[in-house]
Amino acid sequence: MAAAIANPSVSIQDLSLNFGVMSVLKTLNLDVAEGEFIVLLGPSGCGKSTLLNCIAGLLDISEGRIFIKGKNVTWEEPKDRGIGMVFQSYALYPQMTVEKNLSFGLRVAGVPKDEIAKRIARAAEILQIEPLLQRKPSALSGGQRQRVAIGRALVRDVDVFLFDEPLSNLDAKLRSELRVEIKLLHRRLQNTMIYVTHDQIEAMTLADRIAVMKGGVIQQLDAPQTIYNRPVNRFVAGFLGSPAMNFIKGHLEASDAPVFKADGVSVPLGRYQFDNEGGRAAKPCVFGIRPEHIAFGEAARAMPFTAESTVEIVDPMGSDTLVWTKLGGQILSFRVEADKTLRSGDAIRIGFDPARASLFDAETDSRL
Amino acid sequence: MAEAAASMSSDALRREASSRDASGPSGTKPRHALSRRNIFLYGTLIVVALYYLLPLYVMIVTSLKGMPEIRLGNIFSPPLEITFEPWVKAWSQACTGLNCDGLSRGFWNSVRITVPSVLLSIAIASVNGYALANWRFKGADTFFIILIVGAFIPYQVMIYPIVIILREIGIYGTLTGLVIVHSIFGMPILTLLFRNYFTSMPEELFRAARVDGAGFWGIYLRIMLPMSLPIFVVAIILQVTGIWNDFLFGVVYTRPDTYPMTVQLNNIVNSVQGVKEYNVNMAATILTGLVPLIVYFVSGKLFVRGIAAGAVKG
Numbered sequence: 001m002a003a004a005i006a007n008p009s010v011s012i013q014d015l016s017l018n019f020g021v022m023s024v025l026k027t028l029n030l031d032v033a034e035g036e037f038i039v040l041l042g043p044s045g046c047g048k049s050t051l052l053n054c055i056a057g058l059l060d061i062s063e064g065r066i067f068i069k070g071k072n073v074t075w076e077e078p079k080d081r082g083i084g085m086v087f088q089s090y091a092l093y094p095q096m097t098v099e100k101n102l103s104f105g106l107r108v109a110g111v112p113k114d115e116i117a118k119r120i121a122r123a124a125e126i127l128q129i130e131p132l133l134q135r136k137p138s139a140l141s142g143g144q145r146q147r148v149a150i151g152r153a154l155v156r157d158v159d160v161f162l163f164d165e166p167l168s169n170l171d172a173k174l175r176s177e178l179r180v181e182i183k184l185l186h187r188r189l190q191n192t193m194i195y196v197t198h199d200q201i202e203a204m205t206l207a208d209r210i211a212v213m214k215g216g217v218i219q220q221l222d223a224p225q226t227i228y229n230r231p232v233n234r235f236v237a238g239f240l241g242s243p244a245m246n247f248i249k250g251h252l253e254a255s256d257a258p259v260f261k262a263d264g265v266s267v268p269l270g271r272y273q274f275d276n277e278g279g280r281a282a283k284p285c286v287f288g289i290r291p292e293h294i295a296f297g298e299a300a301r302a303m304p305f306t307a308e309s310t311v312e313i314v315d316p317m318g319s320d321t322l323v324w325t326k327l328g329g330q331i332l333s334f335r336v337e338a339d340k341t342l343r344s345g346d347a348i349r350i351g352f353d354p355a356r357a358s359l360f361d362a363e364t365d366s367r368l
Numbered sequence: 369m370a371e372a373a374a375s376m377s378s379d380a381l382r383r384e385a386s387s388r389d390a391s392g393p394s395g396t397k398p399r400h401a402l403s404r405r406n407i408f409l410y411g412t413l414i415v416v417a418l419y420y421l422l423p424l425y426v427m428i429v430t431s432l433k434g435m436p437e438i439r440l441g442n443i444f445s446p447p448l449e450i451t452f453e454p455w456v457k458a459w460s461q462a463c464t465g466l467n468c469d470g471l472s473r474g475f476w477n478s479v480r481i482t483v484p485s486v487l488l489s490i491a492i493a494s495v496n497g498y499a500l501a502n503w504r505f506k507g508a509d510t511f512f513i514i515l516i517v518g519a520f521i522p523y524q525v526m527i528y529p530i531v532i533i534l535r536e537i538g539i540y541g542t543l544t545g546l547v548i549v550h551s552i553f554g555m556p557i558l559t560l561l562f563r564n565y566f567t568s569m570p571e572e573l574f575r576a577a578r579v580d581g582a583g584f585w586g587i588y589l590r591i592m593l594p595m596s597l598p599i600f601v602v603a604i605i606l607q608v609t610g611i612w613n614d615f616l617f618g619v620v621y622t623r624p625d626t627y628p629m630t631v632q633l634n635n636i637v638n639s640v641q642g643v644k645e646y647n648v649n650m651a652a653t654i655l656t657g658l659v660p661l662i663v664y665f666v667s668g669k670l671f672v673r674g675i676a677a678g679a680v681k682g
Contacts, residue, residue, distance in 0.1 A: 058575050079581030091572035095594040104590075105580030152580070 005031045007070070009192035010055065010160055015064035017047075017054060017216075024050050025216045027064070032194060037186050039203040040196045042213035043239070048196045051213070052162050055194065056085050069159050079109070081160075084153025088165040090145040092137040098148050099133040102155050116155075123154040126185070143174045150185070163195040167202065179205060200240050204228070212236045230358065234365040237288050237358055243322055245288045246332045249362065254282035260359065262287070262328035267305050271355040279359070279368035286365075288358040291322065294334035295351050303351030311346045325350065431455065431650035438646050454647035458655060462648055464635040465624055471652055473625075474632030478612055478659075480543055481628055485550035486607040490600065493555055497562025498588050502574050512563065519556035527620055534621065541623045549621055550611050558603055565599040566592060601670040609660040629656050 008031040017025040025047050032038050040048040053059040055066060057078040065074045073081045092101050102123060106116045124130045127147045137145055146166055153161055166182075167175045183206055186193055197203055203210050204224045211221045212235075220232045231237035237245050250262030252269075258280050260267040267287065274280055300306050307327060315322040316338065323342055324333050327350070334350060336342070359368040400406075426443055431454050433447040460470040467473060499505070500512055530549060534540040539548070569592070577587045618628040627635070633656045637649045664671070 053575075056575075056579060058578060077581075078579045083579065085576065085579045087572040087576060089570055089572050091570060091576035093573065093577070093591055104577075104582075108581045108586060149576075152576070156580075 005033045007034060008032055008067070009034045009036065009069060010194065011067040012051075012055070013065045013067070015051075015054060015066065016062045017050060017059065018062045023216060025054070025061075028216070028218060030211065030218065030221070032192055035190045035192055037193045037195065037206055037208045039207035039210045040194065040213055041200065041203040041210050041239070042198065044198060046213040047216040048198075048213050049164055050216075052085075052164050052194060052196045055081075055160075056083055056162050057081050079105075082158050083160045083162055084156045084158040085162040086146070086149045086153050086164065086166045088168050090137070090142075090149045090169070092145055092148055092152075094137055097134050097136055098129065098140070098151075101137065101148060102133075102151050105152065105156050119155045119157065123151040126154065126188070127151050127181075142170050143178060146170065146178060147181075150182075154189075159192060161191050161193040163193065163197075165196055165198070167197070167199070175199075175202075182206065200242065204240070212239060214239075229356070230367070231288075232367050234286060234288070234360045237360070241290055243291050243333055243335070245290050245358070246294075246334075247360075248287045248289075248328055248330045248332065249284075250287060250328065251284045251362075252280070252282055252359070252368070254280055260285070260287050260354075262330065265307060265328035267354055267357075269354050269359070271304060271353065272357060272359060273355065274359075275367055279361075284362035285368060286360045286362050288360060289332075289352055289356070291334045293352055293356045294332070296323070296334060296336050296340075296348060300349045300351030304353055304355075306349055306351035309348055309350055311342050311344055311348055313344060314342050323348075427650045427654055431647050431654060433647055435643070435645065435647065454645070455651040455655075457645075458636070458648045458652035462636045462652065464627075464632050464639070467625065471629060471632055471636070471655055474627055474629035475655075477543070477622075477626055477632075478629040481546055481550070481618070482608060482611045485547045485554070485611050486604060488547065489551040489554035489558055489607055490603045492551065493558030493603070494562045494593075494596075494600070495588065496555070496559040497564075498566050498592055499584075500559065500563045501566035501569075502587070502592075503584065512559075515556050515559055519560070523553065523616060527616075531620065540621065541626070543622070543626055546617060546621045546626075546628075549617050550614070553617075554607055554610070557606070561603060561606075562596075562599060565596060569595065598670055598673045601667055605663055605667055605671050608663050612659050 010030070010032040012028060012030040015025055015028045016023065028051065030038075030051075040051060042048045050059065054061050055068075057073065057076060061074070065072055067073065068081050068083065078085075092098075093104065096104065099120060102120050103116050106119065111119075120133070124133060127150060129144065129147050129151060132140060132144055132148070137148070140148065146169075149166070163182075167178055170178065179202055182195075186206075195202075195206060207224050209221060210224050210227050212219045212227060214235050220227055220236045227236060228240055231240065234247070238247070248262050248265075250260055250265075253259045253261055253266075258269045258272075258274075260269055295303050309325045309327060309332075311323055311325055312331075313324040315324070318338065320335050320338050321340065321342070322333050323336055324331060325348065326332060332350075342348070360366065361368055429446055430438060430443065432450050432452070434449060434451050434453070437448060458470060459472055461468060462470045496515075500508055531540065534545045534549075537545075539545040573591065574587060577591045582590065612628075613630060614628070615630045615634065618631045619634075622628065622631070633652050636652050
């Protein structure tokens with residue numbers, strides 16, 4: 001995976017967590033660079049929130065060590081770790097005003113009054129919640145509540161921000177607005193941020209690096225574009241991207257110029273970049289290609305691989321249209337511009353560049 | 369559309385117009401005060417209410433009569449001559465054993481038993497419930513199960529052992545001893561109540577407070593306590609009525625001069641010597657029942673809200 005980071009802001013070493021006999025996190029390693037925005041992405045139950053709670057110190061880990069800013073905090077209380085956390089349900093104290101919510105942690109820590117006032121003023125200015133300071137959380141909208149929750153992490157003046165699905169309780173419009181705000185906040189503060197989400201768009205837009213998790217294991221840790229273009233296994237390939245990647249089952253024929261074959265289709269893989277030479281051996285495999293990488297009509301002719309097919313279903317999605325067809329007897333979808341008028345039964349020509357495809361071992365599901 | 373309308377006869381047009389005005393059912397469905405459903409419902413409620421209120425009526429009426437009038441035997445008839453003599457006697461003159469200062473002694477004893485017992489038991493049980501709900505210490509579940517099982521053990525089994533324990537400590541027969549007994553016996557149900565209430569609070573709130581650096585007591589006092597008024601009201605009502613109405617512990621663990629009101633009431637009503645003064649007995653009984661009654665009336669709404677919030681989830 002990625003090369004070792006010199007002075008990691010957060011470093012997780014061989015972390016394991018077991019609940020009784022169930023193993024939730026398995027010898028997990030993760031180094032987060034100073035000022036980096038890391039997104040932990042995965043389906044529910046993959047352990048991403050659990051990992052975040054371990055970093056925060058809200059869950060006692062079974063094995064391993066956690067370093068924050070070079071200090072071993074494995075046994076430290078959450079407040080001593082230099083973290084601020086934002087929760088999905090906002091978790092604002094309902095009986096306190098916004099101002100008291102923001103200052104609670106500081107008052108507990110015995111910070112002097114004028115310092116508290118200064119920090120609240122700064123946080124309120126950054127998040128534009130000055131008019132709300134005297135209100136109770138029940139008198140705020142969802143977006144305002146989440147802003148206050150971010151403010152609560154902000155006033156603590158910490159090294160690392162932890163976000164636990166902060167936007168999941170908001171409607172689509174607010175979510176995209178706050179997403180931009182979080183991105184701007186990160187640019188302004190330059191803090192290390194660890195952000196948990198199951199939403200791939202949040203992950204793609206916010207992250208410097210994404211850690212895709214499944215079953216308590218980090219599947220791939222890399223920059224969003226790398227994960228998108230070169231997923232290490234079928235799970236990562238299928239989880240990222242919407243509409244999802246097409247998978248065509250077939251087998252690899254080994255020769256000097258490897259070829260992927262499925263029922264009546266053969267795709268030359270001369271331009272495909274294998275991860276290692278061993279991948280070229282003949283074996284059953286799965287060929288993955290994203291809907292947006294398939295060309296259609298005249299553009300298809302220019303592609304290294306082209307095929308004839310017929311349109312099965314057309315799904316207009318507004319900005320573009322998703323067309324379902326068949327290749328090698330298996331279902332394939334691709335994207336066309338919304339102004340292309342296609343109907344079921346139309347004969348079409350499609351094509352793609354195998355260099356943009358992903359090839360997976362049918363047995364291990366890992367990238368070839 | 370326009371052509372179709374034009375081809376319609378004027379009759380049809382009128383009919384269509386009439387279907388648009390107020391003749392058909394529209395808007396809120398009308399409700400009749402004297403529907404069969406209402407008569408049945410309220411009839412039943414009134415009958416049941418009368419059935420339950422009748423004894424109270426008899427008690428009040430009897431307590432306001434003099435003894436000659438009571439001897440006439442018309443227990444339902446209102447008093448011909450209203451007298452408050454029986455109330456005064458019940459409060460300050462009725463005799464139990466050697467003391468002839470009425471129920472007032474028992475009342476103040478009961479107050480001195482109830483107030484500390486309620487405060488002590490709720491203070492301990494709320495912290496218990498909070499610890500069980502939020503600080504899942506090792507063996508918390510076992511501890512909780514043992515506590516719940518405790519709620520099902522009949523009191524009678526423990527009376528004698530507790531007598532011995534109190535005697536050994538040297539507080540048998542004192543109000544302190546009784547307060548401790550009441551606090552212990554209130555623990556299972558109160559802890560269950562508080563635990564369930566605190567469990568129903570969002571877990572993230574607790575986590576946020578921990579990240580903010582609040583400790584065990586900080587979170588309890590500054591986050592949890594201000595949010596749990598309804599459940600405290602429920603606990604106070606349960607304890608006040610339970611302890612005030614207690615007879616068994618009162619009679620076993622105190623001495624005649626420290627008897628709670630209930631025990632004293634029993635001694636007044638069940639005295640075998642002399643004339644049975646029904647009017648005094650009735651007045652004394654109402655006086656004793658007044659405290660729980662007032663508690664219910666004052667806090668009815670909060671009580672229901674708290675019960676609904678705390679008792680459902682397991």
